[in-house]
Amino acid sequence: MSFEMYQDNILDHYENPSHRGTLDHPTFEIRDLNPLCGDEVRIQARLDDEGRLAAIRFEGKGCVISLAAASMLLEAVEGKTLDEVKKMGRQDMLDLLGVPLTTMRVKCAMLPLRALEKAIHRYEDNDAGSPQVG
Amino acid sequence: MHDRPLVYLDSAASSQKPLQVMDAVNHYYQTSHANIHRGVYVLSEEATLAYEQAHERVAHFIHADWEEVVFTKNTTESLNLVAYAWGLQHLREGDEVVLTQLEHHSNIVPWQQMARRTGAVVRYIRIDAQGHLDLEHAAALIGSRTKMVSVAHVSNVLGTVNPVDVLGKMAHAQGALLCVDGAQSIPHMAVDVRALDCDFFAFSGHKMLGPTGIGGLYGKRRLLEQMEPFLYGGDMISEVTFEGASWNDLPWKFEAGTPPIAQGIGLAAAVEYLEGLGMEAVQAHEHLLVSYALEQMRQAPDIELYGPEAHERGGVVSFNVKDLHPHDIASILDQCGVAIRAGHHCAMPLMQVLGVNGTCRASFYVYNTVEEINVLMEALGEARRLRRR
Numbered sequence: 001m002s003f004e005m006y007q008d009n010i011l012d013h014y015e016n017p018s019h020r021g022t023l024d025h026p027t028f029e030i031r032d033l034n035p036l037c038g039d040e041v042r043i044q045a046r047l048d049d050e051g052r053l054a055a056i057r058f059e060g061k062g063c064v065i066s067l068a069a070a071s072m073l074l075e076a077v078e079g080k081t082l083d084e085v086k087k088m089g090r091q092d093m094l095d096l097l098g099v100p101l102t103t104m105r106v107k108c109a110m111l112p113l114r115a116l117e118k119a120i121h122r123y124e125d126n127d128a129g130s131p132q133v134g
Numbered sequence: 135m136h137d138r139p140l141v142y143l144d145s146a147a148s149s150q151k152p153l154q155v156m157d158a159v160n161h162y163y164q165t166s167h168a169n170i171h172r173g174v175y176v177l178s179e180e181a182t183l184a185y186e187q188a189h190e191r192v193a194h195f196i197h198a199d200w201e202e203v204v205f206t207k208n209t210t211e212s213l214n215l216v217a218y219a220w221g222l223q224h225l226r227e228g229d230e231v232v233l234t235q236l237e238h239h240s241n242i243v244p245w246q247q248m249a250r251r252t253g254a255v256v257r258y259i260r261i262d263a264q265g266h267l268d269l270e271h272a273a274a275l276i277g278s279r280t281k282m283v284s285v286a287h288v289s290n291v292l293g294t295v296n297p298v299d300v301l302g303k304m305a306h307a308q309g310a311l312l313c314v315d316g317a318q319s320i321p322h323m324a325v326d327v328r329a330l331d332c333d334f335f336a337f338s339g340h341k342m343l344g345p346t347g348i349g350g351l352y353g354k355r356r357l358l359e360q361m362e363p364f365l366y367g368g369d370m371i372s373e374v375t376f377e378g379a380s381w382n383d384l385p386w387k388f389e390a391g392t393p394p395i396a397q398g399i400g401l402a403a404a405v406e407y408l409e410g411l412g413m414e415a416v417q418a419h420e421h422l423l424v425s426y427a428l429e430q431m432r433q434a435p436d437i438e439l440y441g442p443e444a445h446e447r448g449g450v451v452s453f454n455v456k457d458l459h460p461h462d463i464a465s466i467l468d469q470c471g472v473a474i475r476a477g478h479h480c481a482m483p484l485m486q487v488l489g490v491n492g493t494c495r496a497s498f499y500v501y502n503t504v505e506e507i508n509v510l511m512e513a514l515g516e517a518r519r520l521r522r523r
Contacts (some may be wrong), residue, residue, distance in 0.1 A: 003469055006462070006520055015522070037461060037477035038491045061491050063459035064520065104470070108461060 005099050006064060014064045019074035021057045028123040030116035036107060039066050041115050043074075052081050059110065065097075065105050070112035072096045082120050088113060138471030140471040141506045146290055146318060146450050146497030147475055148340045155343055159396045163473045171369055172426070180293055183370055185395050188402035189385065192350055195405045196335065197326040201384040204351045204356065205398050210240040212336030213284070214350035215388060216313050217244035219364040220357070222336075224455035230279040232310075234259040234267055234296070235487050239480040241315045245284060254281070261487065265292035265441040273304060280310040287319035291479045291495065292440055293424070293447030295319070302331050313358070314353035317341060321499070322420055322448050324413040327352050339397065343500075344404035349386070358384050365390040380440055403436075406485030420449035423498040427451045427507050434514070449498040454480075455514060460492045463517045470513035472506075 019044055023029075026044035032041050039062035048054035056078050058070045077085050078098055093113045094101065142150060162184060168177040170185050186200075191437045193200040206212045225231070235258050242256075249256050257275050260268040267285075276283060283305040288295050301313040313334040319325060321342035327335050332356070339348035353361075363370055363381060367390035372380040381387045395522075408416065413504045425444040428451060437455040441447055455463055460476035467474055475495040478485045485492060496510060 003466055003519075005465060005517075011520065011522060038485060039461075040480055065461070102465070104459070105465060117270070128365035 002021070005101060005105065007099050007109075009096065010064060010068045012070040013071040017067060017071035019057050019071060019078070020059065022059065023055055023057050028119050030115050030119035030122070032111065032118060034062075034066065034107060035112045036104075039063065039108065039111060041070055041112050042116055043070075043112065043116055043119060045116075045119070047082075050108065053057075053078055053085070060112075062111070063108055065101065065108040066111045069093060069097060069109045073112045073116070077116070085116060086120060088117075103116075135471040135473070136469055139181055141314060141472040143472060143474050143496040143498065143502065143506070144225065145499035145502075146341070146495065148346070149321060149343050149499050150357060150501060151177060151345070151400075152343055152407050154407050155345065155400050155403045159345060159400040162396050162399045167396070170395055171386070181395055184399050185393070188398040188436070191402040191405050192398075193352075195325075195409065196320070196352060197328050198352045200356065202355050203309055203350055204353070204358070204385040204388040205401075206336075206349045206351055206392055207219045207389075207394070208338040208349035209315060210349075212334075213240050213313070213315060214244045214352075215351055215364040216284075216334050216336070217248045221245070221248035221254075222310075223362055225249070225252040225254040225281060226290045227252040228279060229281045230275075230277075231256050232259060232272075232275050232280050232283045233257070233486065234285050234482065235261045235298075236265065236267075236292060236294060236484050237284075237298050238288055238290050238315065238317070239482070240317075241284055241286060245282075255279075258483075259285075261294075261484075264443075265294045266446070267290065267294070267296055267301075268516075269297070269300065272301060276301075276304045276308055276310065278308055280305065280308050282317065284313040286315040286317075287325075288322070288448040288450075289441070289481075289484075290318045291452050291481050291484055291493065292442065292451065293318075293450035293452070294442055295323075295446060295448060299330050299334060306331070310492065312505075318448055318450070321408075321416075322413075323417045333357055339401040339404065342401075342404055343407055344401035345394075345397040348394045350401075354385065356416070358388070363387055363390065367391045369393070386431055411500060419484045419500060420498050421445070423502055423507060424449055424451060425502065426435050426504050427496060427498075427510070428506060430511050434511075436518070437514075450495060451497070452493040452495045454490060454493055455517065458517060460494045462520055463494050463514070466517040467510070467513045470509070470516055472510050472513045474510075 023044040027047045029044040031042045041060035045056040166180040170182040188198040193203040311333040314332045316337040320337040335352040340346040370390040442453040462478035477492045
């Protein structure tokens with residue numbers, strides 16, 4: 001039997017996630033939930049003077065797919081501008097994962113990106129504010 | 135499913151349907167469909183009669199009079215009906231509504247909202263480590279301020295069968311009412327609302343072999359008569375003038391608009407099917423399956439089980455496998471043709487009490503077999519392959 005969803009690189013990211021942890025003095029942060037299952041992700045980001053994501057970290061409680069997605073996403077967005085991140089969509093996230101997902105599991109995969117987008121929109125809506133926790 | 139025979143272990147979410155139920159719905163549409171309580175022609179009379187007989191059949195199944203059973207969409211709507219129609223009318227600032235820690239969101243959120251509107255307070259009876267209600271805590275909570283005690287008959291997560299008759303006595307001694315969420319009991323055991331002495335009993339059709347879109351609310355006649363309607367419109371009125379309206383008789387007062395006629399007839403067919411099996415036989419069959427499943431799972435040192443012993447629970451087994459997330463387990467099981475539920479089961483507060491984000495839940499019904507539990511156990515073995523370390 002093949003469990004296509006659970007290929008080695010996905011399990012690698014799950015077992016040894018990249019960018020897991022917390023930041024001192026984040027520019028913005030967010031905590032978000034997948035209401036379907038109660039899975040949770042927290043993302044903290046620090047911007048440099050040019051408005052790029054100089055550092056970004058996550059913590060979370062979740063399944064293989066949502067945690068691997070967080071790890072892969074944060075690897076991909078570090079160094080990018082907020083506008084570049086905002087252009088990312090569902091297909092970009094699925095491409096990063098590179099495995100076939102069932103409809104319900106796409107929601108798991110999208111949790112980190114949706115949370116990051118929400119955090120960016122909130123940050124941009126009240127730019128001058130101190131770190132925002134959602 | 136995925137080239138394997140389906141093993142459906144999610145009947146607590148929604149049951150599959152026997153042919154008799156599908157045929158009844160089909161037959162009705164093919165031969166008798168018209169709107170009810172309106173036409174004087176034969177077809178409308180046939181539809182009206184069939185829909186009223188469906189009320190009688192369902193009411194008889196729970197030992198109620200037929201006027202005391204309102205057809206709704208599902209348990210959620212039934213509980214909202216009680217919360218809105220009874221709650222808004224009777225709850226005052228400082229009054230208390232007592233629930234338990236193991237309720238489904240549908241028996242929490244409506245009460246929280248009514249509490250916000252009226253200034254009433256919601257309190258929760260604790261559960262112990264095995265998932266039993268702490269009856270001492272219940273006795274301490276239910277007091278002179280309590281106006282309503284609303285509890286699940288059977289927990290949808292732990293399978294705990296709650297002593298609702300005991301809670302009813304506590305409530306009534308304080309002048310409070312007892313509302314029972316019967317979504318997980320009526321499909322699986324004989325229910326007698328008179329013996330339970332509950333004031334309301336809410337249930338869904340689709341979990342008891344019936345169609346979706348149909349459920350019910352039993353209420354004691356005196357209470358239903360006193361209550362204001364929940365939804366307003368056609369069929370629930372007696373007379374309408376430009377100035378106002380008066381209400382129709384029970385149960386129609388609570389069934390505004392064209393009701394789910396075909397679904398009601400389908401539900402009656404489901405009840406007939408269950409009566410044919412006998413609810414004692416249904417319960418015995420599920421007990422056999424639950425006992426076997428618990429026995430198998432206890433042999434696996436990496437499986438954590440939640441809830442009470444087999445003889446104290448309905449056909450539900452909640453568990454976690456060490457170091458594996460419920461979603462991942464459910465995905466692998468799906469690949470093996472086994473359908474289980476994974477997540478918080480619409481009981482997030484209970485997950486908090488259990489100290490988990492979610493669980494896996496296998497639930498059984500009349501069509502499940504011991505062999506299917508063996509397939510489940512084998513599939514769990516496949517899921518363990520995700521742990522590479």
